Amino acid sequence: xxxxxxxxxxxxxxxxxxxxxxxxFRDLGMPEIADDEPPALAVLxxxxxxxxxxxxxxERDDPVAYLVAEPVDGALHIEQVSVHPRAARRGVGxxxxxxxxxxAREEGLAxxxxxxxxxxxxxxxxxxRLGFRTLTEAELTPGLREIRAxxxxxxxxxxPRVCMRAxx
Numbered sequence: 001x002x003x004x005x006x007x008x009x010x011x012x013x014x015x016x017x018x019x020x021x022x023x024x025f026r027d028l029g030m031p032e033i034a035d036d037e038p039p040a041l042a043v044l045x046x047x048x049x050x051x052x053x054x055x056x057x058x059e060r061d062d063p064v065a066y067l068v069a070e071p072v073d074g075a076l077h078i079e080q081v082s083v084h085p086r087a088a089r090r091g092v093g094x095x096x097x098x099x100x101x102x103x104a105r106e107e108g109l110a111x112x113x114x115x116x117x118x119x120x121x122x123x124x125x126x127x128x129r130l131g132f133r134t135l136t137e138a139e140l141t142p143g144l145r146e147i148r149a150x151x152x153x154x155x156x157x158x159x160p161r162v163c164m165r166a167x168x
Contacts (some may be wrong), residue, residue: 001056001057001058001064001090001091001092001095002056002057002061003054003055003056003057003095003096003099004054004055004057005048005051005053005054005055006044006048006053006054006055006063006066007048008045008048010055010063011041011044011045011048012041013062013063014038014039014044014053014055014063014066014082015038015039015041015044016084017063017064017065017066017082017083017084018038018039018066018080018082019038020084020085020086021082021083021084021085022034022035022036022038022082023085024085024122025120028120030120030159032155032158033159039068039080044068047068047069047070047079050070052068052069052070052076052103053066053067053068054066054067054068054096054099054100054103056083056087056092056095056096058087064083064084064086064087064092065081065082065083065084065087065092065093065096066080066081066082066096067080067081067082067096067097067099067100068080069100069103069104069112071107071109072113072141072143072144072147073141073142073143073144074109074110074111074141075104075109075110075111075112075113075141075165076100076101076103076104076107076109076111076112076113077112077113077114077143077144077147078097078100078112078113078114081093081096081097081114083096088122093126094130097112097130100112101166101168104168105168109168110167110168111165111166111167111168112132112165112166112168113135113144113163113164113165113166114127114132114163114164115144115147115148115151115161115162115163115164116161116162116164117159117160117161117162118134118159118160118161118162119159119160120159124162124164127164127166128164130166131166132164132165132166133164133165133166134162134163134164135162135163135164135165139163139165140163144163147163148161148163
C-alpha cells in the first residue's frame with residue numbers, strides 16, 4: 001500500500017470511499033451517519049490544494065482510503081479519515097495517520113487532534129489504541145471548541161463525541 005497526495009481527478013472517488021465507509025454505521029443504529037453525504041468536491045479540493053488531502057492506494061493506484069486535515073491551534077487536526085470496507089482491518093487507517101503525523105512534524109506542529117464518536121468501536125476506542133487521549137473540556141483549545149460547536153449544529157451530538165489528541 002502506498003500513500004500519496006490526492007489528485008484533483010480522484011476527488012469523486014474519495015466521495016465514494018466516504019459513502020462506503022459510512023455504511024457500517026447503519027448496523028449501530030446510526031442511519032443518519034450512514035446516509036450523510038460526503039464532503040463536497042469543493043471542500044475536498046480546498047484540502048487538496050492546501051496539500052492536506054492524502055490517499056492510500058491499491059495495486060492499481062486507485063484510492064481505497066483518504067485523510068484530510070488542517071492546522072488548528074498548533075496541531076494537525078484530522079478532519080476526516082475514511083477507509084473503504086474492502087481495505088479495512090489492514091492497517092490502512094493507521095498508515096494514513098502515521099503519514100499525517102510525519103507531515104505535521106515537518107510543519108513543526110506538536111500533535112494530531114481529531115473529534116470522533118466515543119462509543120463506535122472503530123472510532124474513539126481505535127484511536128486510543130493508536131496513542132490518542134481523550135481531552136477534557138478544560139483542555140479543549142479555542143479551535144477545537146469551534147469544531148465541536150459546528151458538529152453540534154449539524155446534529156452529531158445526538159451520539160456521544162469526544163476530542164482526542166496524540167502528541168508527536
